[in-house]
């Protein structure tokens with residue numbers, strides 16, 4: 700699967716600093732790929748996330764974690780690509796469905812739980828990417844902020 704920006708992506712969202720977005724996204728993807736190359740990264744994230752609160756543990760009761768790990772892996776790529784994709788692009792097509800699934804009418808994922816999600820993901824990345832740094836942490840935050848903001852806006 701290729702993640703090169705489509706032609707003209709840099710100018711697709713007016714009034715926004717595209718070059719900064721793209722740099723963060725590239726750094727995020729490189730770090731994410733190193734994490735994925737290190738055994739058990741996403742399983743370690745879920746272990747940490749589920750242990751972080753009773754509410755989260757309850758949400759995942761009965762979840763097939765093998766499938767869940769794969770879904771999350773895919774959706775992190777969706778977010779990274781959507782950061783620079785146009786409204787209505789293929790990469791963004793999945794996000795409304797994922798957001799609706801997390802909304803108050805379905806899984807009912809409160810806004811605060813996204814903070815825990817992000818902190819657990821970053822802590823796990825820190826222990827799995829040998830090159831992790833403050834700059835890379837900022838790239839993870841910048842890239843994922845888009846997805847989190849999107850999900851929260853559709854709660």
Ligand code: HEM
Nearest residue numbers: 755758759761762770771774797800808812813816846847
């Ligand atoms: C931006 C952040 C997040 C992303 C990208 C994400 C992504 C996903 C995806 C792709 C799925 C699978 C949806 C499907 O079945 O088609 C899923 C399911 C789920 N997510 Fe999230 N998620 C996020 C945040 C959270 C948070 C903060 C929670 C809080 C507990 C959460 C709890 C769940 C649960 C309980 C499921 C359903 C598991 C099941 O089917 O049993 N997610 N998520």
